[in-house]
Amino acid sequence: MYMFKYILKRLGLMIMTFLIIFLISFVLIKLLPIVVNVTIGQDKEIIEATLRARGYYDPIPVQLVNYIKRIFHGDFGVGVNLPEYRNKPVWDVFVEKLPPTVLINVYSTLFSVPLGIALGIFAALKKNRWQDHLISTGVMIFISVPSIVTAFLVQYIFCFKLNWFPLMMNSGFDYFSGSMFRSMMPAVIAMSFGSICGYARFTRAELTEVLTSDFMLLARTKGLTRGQATLHHALKNAMVPIFPSIVGEFVSVLSGSLIIEKIFSIPGVGGLYLDSINYQDYDFFMMLSCFYILIGLAASIVIDLSYGFIDPRIRMGAK
Amino acid sequence: MKPNEISVPKEKLVFASSEGRLHDKELVTKPISYFRDAWNRFKKNKASIAAAIVIAILGLYAIIAPIVSPYSVSYKDPYYVFTAPKIFGGTRNKSGNEATFLADYAISVETKRDVIVNNKYKSYVTEDAYKKKVKMYDYKIDTYYNVGVVYMNLTVDQYKDIQAYQDANDVQIIYPWTDMNKNKVQYGEIPPQVVTDGNIWYQLKMSNGKPVADVTYDSEGKPIYTDIYAPYSDKDGYTSKMRIEGEGNYQYSYATPVQNGNAYKVRIDYYNYYRYIHADERIDKPFFLFGTTNSGQDIFTCLASGARFSFILAITVASVNMFVGALYGAIEGYYGGKIDIIMERIVEILNAVPFMIVITLLKYHMEGTSHVLILFIAFFLTGWIGMAGRTRMQFYRFKNQEYVLAARTLGAKDARIMFKHIFPNSLGTLITSSVLVIPSMIFSETSLSYLGIINLNSGSLTSVGTLLANGQPYLVTYPHIILFPSIYICLLMLSFNLFGNGLRDAFNPSLRGAED
Numbered sequence: 001m002y003m004f005k006y007i008l009k010r011l012g013l014m015i016m017t018f019l020i021i022f023l024i025s026f027v028l029i030k031l032l033p034i035v036v037n038v039t040i041g042q043d044k045e046i047i048e049a050t051l052r053a054r055g056y057y058d059p060i061p062v063q064l065v066n067y068i069k070r071i072f073h074g075d076f077g078v079g080v081n082l083p084e085y086r087n088k089p090v091w092d093v094f095v096e097k098l099p100p101t102v103l104i105n106v107y108s109t110l111f112s113v114p115l116g117i118a119l120g121i122f123a124a125l126k127k128n129r130w131q132d133h134l135i136s137t138g139v140m141i142f143i144s145v146p147s148i149v150t151a152f153l154v155q156y157i158f159c160f161k162l163n164w165f166p167l168m169m170n171s172g173f174d175y176f177s178g179s180m181f182r183s184m185m186p187a188v189i190a191m192s193f194g195s196i197c198g199y200a201r202f203t204r205a206e207l208t209e210v211l212t213s214d215f216m217l218l219a220r221t222k223g224l225t226r227g228q229a230t231l232h233h234a235l236k237n238a239m240v241p242i243f244p245s246i247v248g249e250f251v252s253v254l255s256g257s258l259i260i261e262k263i264f265s266i267p268g269v270g271g272l273y274l275d276s277i278n279y280q281d282y283d284f285f286m287m288l289s290c291f292y293i294l295i296g297l298a299a300s301i302v303i304d305l306s307y308g309f310i311d312p313r314i315r316m317g318a319k
Numbered sequence: 320m321k322p323n324e325i326s327v328p329k330e331k332l333v334f335a336s337s338e339g340r341l342h343d344k345e346l347v348t349k350p351i352s353y354f355r356d357a358w359n360r361f362k363k364n365k366a367s368i369a370a371a372i373v374i375a376i377l378g379l380y381a382i383i384a385p386i387v388s389p390y391s392v393s394y395k396d397p398y399y400v401f402t403a404p405k406i407f408g409g410t411r412n413k414s415g416n417e418a419t420f421l422a423d424y425a426i427s428v429e430t431k432r433d434v435i436v437n438n439k440y441k442s443y444v445t446e447d448a449y450k451k452k453v454k455m456y457d458y459k460i461d462t463y464y465n466v467g468v469v470y471m472n473l474t475v476d477q478y479k480d481i482q483a484y485q486d487a488n489d490v491q492i493i494y495p496w497t498d499m500n501k502n503k504v505q506y507g508e509i510p511p512q513v514v515t516d517g518n519i520w521y522q523l524k525m526s527n528g529k530p531v532a533d534v535t536y537d538s539e540g541k542p543i544y545t546d547i548y549a550p551y552s553d554k555d556g557y558t559s560k561m562r563i564e565g566e567g568n569y570q571y572s573y574a575t576p577v578q579n580g581n582a583y584k585v586r587i588d589y590y591n592y593y594r595y596i597h598a599d600e601r602i603d604k605p606f607f608l609f610g611t612t613n614s615g616q617d618i619f620t621c622l623a624s625g626a627r628f629s630f631i632l633a634i635t636v637a638s639v640n641m642f643v644g645a646l647y648g649a650i651e652g653y654y655g656g657k658i659d660i661i662m663e664r665i666v667e668i669l670n671a672v673p674f675m676i677v678i679t680l681l682k683y684h685m686e687g688t689s690h691v692l693i694l695f696i697a698f699f700l701t702g703w704i705g706m707a708g709r710t711r712m713q714f715y716r717f718k719n720q721e722y723v724l725a726a727r728t729l730g731a732k733d734a735r736i737m738f739k740h741i742f743p744n745s746l747g748t749l750i751t752s753s754v755l756v757i758p759s760m761i762f763s764e765t766s767l768s769y770l771g772i773i774n775l776n777s778g779s780l781t782s783v784g785t786l787l788a789n790g791q792p793y794l795v796t797y798p799h800i801i802l803f804p805s806i807y808i809c810l811l812m813l814s815f816n817l818f819g820n821g822l823r824d825a826f827n828p829s830l831r832g833a834e835d
Contacts, residue, residue: 013667017667017668017671018671020668021668021671021672025672025676025680028680028684029680031684032683032684140813140816140817141813143816144758144809144812144813144816144817145809145812145813146762146765146766146808146809146812148765148766148769148784148787148805148808149805149808149809152787152791152794152801152805155794156794156795156798160794160795167795258675258766258770259766259769259770262769262770263791273675274770274771274772277675277679277772278771278772280683285679289673289675289676292673292675292676293671293672293673293676296671296673297671
């Protein structure tokens with residue numbers, strides 16, 4: 001019951017925060033002058049008339065009410081300035097762009113979680129020996145190297161020198177074909193580097209702390225082997241903080257990495273967001289901004305709550 | 320006398336307490352202050368010391384390089400593009416067919432400089448895409464010399480000036496004019512390359528639509544070229560004593576008058592011309608330590624300029640944010656209660672707004688403002704949040720300690736308690752976190768300019784992100800453009816992280832090894 005109340009409270013606060021940001025962003029965007037860029041063969045006046053019909057020149061409070069009403073019908077506006085998506089519903093384009101971003105993040109998580117945790121466990125078990133120093137140094141280096149450089153390295157070494165993968169992601173919609181998977185790999189690898197290091201560092205820190213605690217000594221005293229004790233007692237307890245961080249990371253990377261998407265030219269949400277900024281397509285910008293804000297808020301809540309679910313002793317928000 | 324016996328003369332033996340009372344010795348060691356203590360701990364951390372040195376070197380590079388370098392960010396050379404970094408010798412491996420190889424070799428024969436490094440090459444026969452046997456050459460090319468000779472239009476004054484320079488310095492800048500008709504006479508048509516490429520000074524033969532130089536090889540395997548230099552004409556206005564002699568004192572023509580004799584079209588050796596044109600500057604010869612970009616900018620200078628901007632931005636923003644964040648956090652933490660709840664809510668809302676939205680809205684609302692200013696404002700708007708949170712935590716920790724209660728009992732005002740009694744305790748944490756924030760700030764500046772959302776590339780300013788973005792299309796062909804900015808940013812991030820961790824361990828030994 002306590003947990004339920006706490007979740008409700010957190011959700012309520014989240015919705016409130018979201019609404020305030022939504023309101024501020026909406027007003028600030030609508031205060032900007034509407035930009036209509038036409039390409040050859042298009043009539044500026046017709047586009048402007050369409051926008052007028054949709055109420056883009058109304059007073060802002062009226063627009064706000066209309067916008068919210070439309071959202072409930074799944075209408076987030078239409079593209080205005082993005083040449084590819086002119087007059088296309090924003091929501092449809094968004095749904096079309098979602099799969100590559102989500103897939104790459106899912107692959108990256110599937111790749112980096114086991115590897116990172118395994119490295120972390122190995123380092124913790126070999127604490128202060130050369131294996132640990134090697135892993136810790138590697139982790140420090142790769143956590144510091146920015147994703148731009150990692151992506152360039154992956155592109156140069158794996159795609160160009162070794163010729164394992166294509167330089168860019170394939171276009172098309174057959175997301176589960178073999179060649180598409182192969183073309184996604186560079187981005188997945190580039191994205192995984194940072195996460196692997198993050199998990200390895202976190203796991204190592206947690207596990208070393210658990211390994212030195214009293215109940216581990218007890219486990220050994222009652223006759224368990226080192227392996228049994230580590231597996232059944234240490235790992236289980238170390239997972240308490242690790243698991244929420246995985247969930248949180250997964251939710252927050254759903255929004256993708258703008259840099260990775262740009263370098264590997266992935267037709268995902270990140271690229272769309274950048275385009276909407278550069279072309280000043282405000283409907284896209286508004287919708288995608290809401291998406292990013294929601295993901296960020298959801299990630300923090302999920303992390304917070306999963307502590308409580310995994311270890312009921314932790315009562316979130318208790319005095 | 321046994322060695323361990325001590326003999327004391329009787330008169331020296333007096334009672335210690337015979338006069339006055341005994342006192343403890345006064346402490347002679349100096350008290351160790353908090354910062355002294357931290358410094359002592361920091362000194363022991365070798366990795367952090369090394370990181371601090373690396374940061375200092377990078378900082379010095381950012382400050383000194385733009386001053387020392389003869390080039391500026393706005394300097395763009397039209398011919399020295401993609402020039403290989405001098406730090407690696409300025410050479411590049413090249414592989415080409417016979418025509419390519421002979422064209423490169425011809426430059427070295429005409430200008431007498433080793434375009435092909437050490438004149439060493441490896442030739443082999445391979446099959447092309449049409450299963451035809453072709454002869455291929457592998458060799459190393461000197462990117463400073465292989466620009467060779469270019470066509471240029473000079474005014475009469477420039478033309479005269481170059482000739483005077485030639486005579487004074489004994490260098491050949493102007494090379495004989497080529498007679499395109501020589502190719503025409505022999506092969507029936509003027510190959511298109513001859514018209515545009517200043518380096519074609521030898522006879523060309525067209526076969527299968529591909530240009531193949533018509534050369535013979537001497538006994539040592541060196542190609543011998545037949546020149547197509549134009550015969551002497553007194554209209555070329557060439558009076559310099561620097562002349563290339565043909566067989567039997569045969570003289571060549573050196574220029575073609577264009578625009579009714581007001582200008583001359585000349586074949587110019589670009590390497591020597593470069594030295595001539597920069598003679599009154601500090602440039603002795605083309606020298607690009609880190610190579611040049613696709614637009615002929617000196618990477619050494621551009622990177623330093625970008626680095627300087629990053630440093631200025633990061634340090635300014637970090638110090639301002641430390642101040643604002645500390646003040647905000649102090650008020651939050653000290654007063655607590657309702658004030659805390661309201662202020663915390665504001666922080667939470669601000670924190671949930673993605674940085675990208677902030678910067679985009681700023682950019683379009685402040686259209687026409689310099690992007691540098693927008694970047695600063697955006698960082699000021701959101702950067703202090705982390706700092707405020709940390710200060711708040713510290714204040715919660717310390718505000719109910721006995722010494723604070725004592726100070727209050729003695730009548731200290733709130734401001735005095737906050738900043739005289741509590742704040743110094745959290746100073747270490749704050750310094751640490753503001754150092755640890757610097758790399759992430761530099762990274763987001765780099766990413767924003769890389770993504771093109773912020774354009775810092777104006778006139779005398781550039782940024783590391785812009786360099787990376789410009790170099791990305793040439794990652795495979797000319798990786799040096801990306802290499803140096805990448806190394807710089809990696810070193811910077813790594814050393815700031817190590818330095819920050821060292822500071823944290825020094826200020827807060829109990830946190831050693833903890834993740835933050």
